Amino acid sequence: MGLSDEQLLNMKLKRNSILETAIILFSEKGYQGTTVQNIAKSAGVSFGSVFTYFDNKEHLFHSAVIEPLQTYSQQLLNFNPDAEDFMNELKKMITDHIDVFAGLSNYLNLVVFVIAQNKHHKSTFEELDDFHAKLKEKLIILVKNGQKLGLLKIQDPAYTAISYISLLMGLRLNLTDEPQSTMWQNFVPFAIQLFGPKLN
Amino acid sequence: MGLSDEQLLNMKLKRNSILETAIILFSEKGYQGTTVQNIAKSAGVSFGSVFTYFDNKEHLFHSAVIEPLQTYSQQLLNFNPDAEDFMNELKKMITDHIDVFAGLSNYLNLVVFVIAQNKHHKSTFEELDDFHAKLKEKLIILVKNGQKLGLLKIQDPAYTAISYISLLMGLRLNLTDEPQSTMWQNFVPFAIQLFGPKLN
Amino acid sequence: MGLSDEQLLNMKLKRNSILETAIILFSEKGYQGTTVQNIAKSAGVSFGSVFTYFDNKEHLFHSAVIEPLQTYSQQLLNFNPDAEDFMNELKKMITDHIDVFAGLSNYLNLVVFVIAQNKHHKSTFEELDDFHAKLKEKLIILVKNGQKLGLLKIQDPAYTAISYISLLMGLRLNLTDEPQSTMWQNFVPFAIQLFGPKLN
Amino acid sequence: MGLSDEQLLNMKLKRNSILETAIILFSEKGYQGTTVQNIAKSAGVSFGSVFTYFDNKEHLFHSAVIEPLQTYSQQLLNFNPDAEDFMNELKKMITDHIDVFAGLSNYLNLVVFVIAQNKHHKSTFEELDDFHAKLKEKLIILVKNGQKLGLLKIQDPAYTAISYISLLMGLRLNLTDEPQSTMWQNFVPFAIQLFGPKLN
DNA sequence: AATGAATGAGTGTTCATTCAT
DNA sequence: GATGAATGAACACTCATTCAT
Secondary structure, three states: OOOOHHHHHHHHHHHHHHHHHHHHHHHHHHHHHOOHHHHHHHHOOOHHHHHHHOOOHHHHHHHHHHHHHHHHHHHHHOOOOOOOOHHHHHHHHHHHHHHHHHHOHHHHHHHHHHHHOOOOOHHHHHHHHHHHHHHHHHHHHHHHHHHHOOOEOOOOHHHHHHHHHHHHHHHHHHOOOOOOOHHHHHHHHHHHHHOOEOOO | OOOOHHHHHHHHHHHHHHHHHHHHHHHHHHHHHOOHHHHHHHHOOOHHHHHHHOOOHHHHHHHHHHHHHHHHHHHHOOOOOOOOOHHHHHHHHHHHHHHHHHHOHHHHHHHHHHHHOOOOOHHHHHHHHHHHHHHHHHHHHHHHHHHHOOOEOOOOHHHHHHHHHHHHHHHHHHOOOOOOOHHHHHHHHHHHHHOOEOOO | OOOOHHHHHHHHHHHHHHHHHHHHHHHHHHHHHOOHHHHHHHHOOOHHHHHHHOOOHHHHHHHHHHHHHHHHHHHHHOOOOOOOOHHHHHHHHHHHHHHHHHHOHHHHHHHHHHHHOOOOOHHHHHHHHHHHHHHHHHHHHHHHHHHHOOOEOOOOHHHHHHHHHHHHHHHHHHOOOOOOOHHHHHHHHHHHHHOOEOOO | OOOOHHHHHHHHHHHHHHHHHHHHHHHHHHHHHOOHHHHHHHHOOOHHHHHHHOOOHHHHHHHHHHHHHHHHHHHHHOOOOOOOOHHHHHHHHHHHHHHHHHHOHHHHHHHHHHHHOOOOOHHHHHHHHHHHHHHHHHHHHHHHHHHHOOOEOOOOHHHHHHHHHHHHHHHHHHOOOOOOOHHHHHHHHHHHHHOOEOOO
8 A cells, every 4th residue: 555645745844854954953063963862853753753764863964965965066066167258157156156155054064074074974075075076177167268268367277176165165164153144245256366367 | 299390291291192182083073973082092091081181071172172272373373464575474474374274184173163063162162263353353454554555456354354264264174185285385376366466 | 643551551660660679779778879770770671761761860869759758748647636536546646657667668768868968969858858847747736735635744845746756767767677577566655655645 | 217206196187187077078978979089178188198097988987987986885875774863863864865966966977877778888887786785785774773663664675775766866867957956955854754754 | 108190990871773562 | 654662882970099209
């Protein structure tokens, strides 16, 4: 006997509720500082239900890090390195990226925990690292095009990409308290400068 | 009858050994992921000895974060915002800062943990934040002077300072694996660009 | 879906088993001399189960002292200070009290520990003290009535009550080893004498 | 080379200071609730010194219970069961006993702990029990004499002795808070009644 | 004799995981 | 599938005792 659609929907909602709660709690208190009980209570589900949806705590953590990555990954990779109107595309990309990072508040803490404890969360770290490599590669292509077009100064494209990503992550750490405010947009010009534009 | 000089020296060494081990382990596995037993074994002292030198685990963590801060703080504040040869001072400062951050490898993870879990490590966070504010203020003065001298483009000095610090922290996170290599120096030009120099 | 009736009954039995074991062990070895492990093993439950039923050791101790008090309290207050046949009521009360104290063997040690360490078990002590005050008050009324009726010699009713309670407690301490024997009944006449009866 | 008189005196004083502190602390917090560190600090001696004077904690506890017993024992046995003026001797004895118990405040807690935990403090308990037996025997002789002289009603002398000792101990437990006040003397008539005097 | 650092067994408590209902 | 009681390994911390100085 299969489950009714309603039941299936219900389960999906429940799983989501657990996952979202987990992201918040893990990001505030870390992996070890968060208990399964905490998550269950905050998510309003019974203790045992957490294990119905996730094999164990480590899997839950993994899902909390990796599942949102799909969305963010799309948003962050959503630029055209071969765009004709290069400078506009660059500005648009940076503006979009800043927007995404401004909204990441809880989630980025998770990423930082995984990076900091990469030996403990090995497979999770590797998935994050894959995305990081992908983003870096696409940025390198972008930079190379900008330089070919004579719109960016000549400087190492890989270091440019790393600097840029680092700035975004560093900002997220430094502005932890900030409301996801318009203030973030003020950093767009600084990010652009890292790319070495010949004219602003 | 007090303790002999030799004993006192020995105790100092022992305390140091515990503290340095704690920095490494806390930075690799976080506060909750590190056990006092771990630290004792790695430091080659008995379990009980840790408590001879530190009241409890929280105090040990606090010391692990705050005591090295004295050294780093001096190094990072060691620049002259009113220097006559402004551009040279700016380059020298950035080169020095990059050097310091290149060597921070384990320690910065600790800082990141404190920022990420600032509610849990409240008093520790506040001390870090004090230093951060101090550094920011001094950088702002520097930027203002550079702009007054006509050597830097006009842009908000506070945002400049935040961008710069964020870049340094972001780099440290992204280059976790890197040997404290000469590679780091390649990021100096990118950091300089954040300050908006009129001529490179 | 709640728990089945059978489960609920089982839990009740388990809680009781822990509590009774705790009373025995605490009374034999004191609060600090008894470990939670001891109690769990003697009660035949797992270590963790103790904490399923009692928040912590202090709460368990509190329950071990206070819960039986309800029963004993009823038994000890079960006399009529205004009875018409005064001397019979007095004798009946004393006989009953001696019976209760004869059966208290383990429990009274607990009470004694709480009194002796009243600063450490403050709230528990206060609850015991409340009962003590209630018993004393009711005894005072009884004595006053006996004196009004001309059946008891005139002596301070409060001191009479204290002497009587003290005798009961002192006996329990001194007869620790005694089987809860008929021997106890031999002390009834001595207790009566404390009340100063004009004719025996 | 022997120790000077001054040194010997000093050691005696130090040992005494430790012992007296131990009596107070053990009586307030029990054997397990008191740490050697506590005692050392309160006595104003170094931690290690405690072990210079007492082999271990158990020995210290034993001494704290047994050494004062010499004094109290003498005071409590200081009556003449064959006195000619029987009733006066009885009253004097009771008055003296009440005085001693009024002053016993801390010490009696110790006794109670030993009785309550007699299995744990076995040898200490036995020494206390010896004294108890001695006191009981002497009281029995006294009672027998009083009955022979026709001054006390006929009742079992052993139970009389036990009742009397129980009353004293019970009072001490019940009046823990009381200043060692004159109030205690008010209980003399009640104690006398336990002996069954034909005329008061 | 005096000191207090060193040690590690033992304590109360937490918590991920299992499993019967 | 949902629940939460049961379990015991693991943790931070305490403390009696030892011992070098």
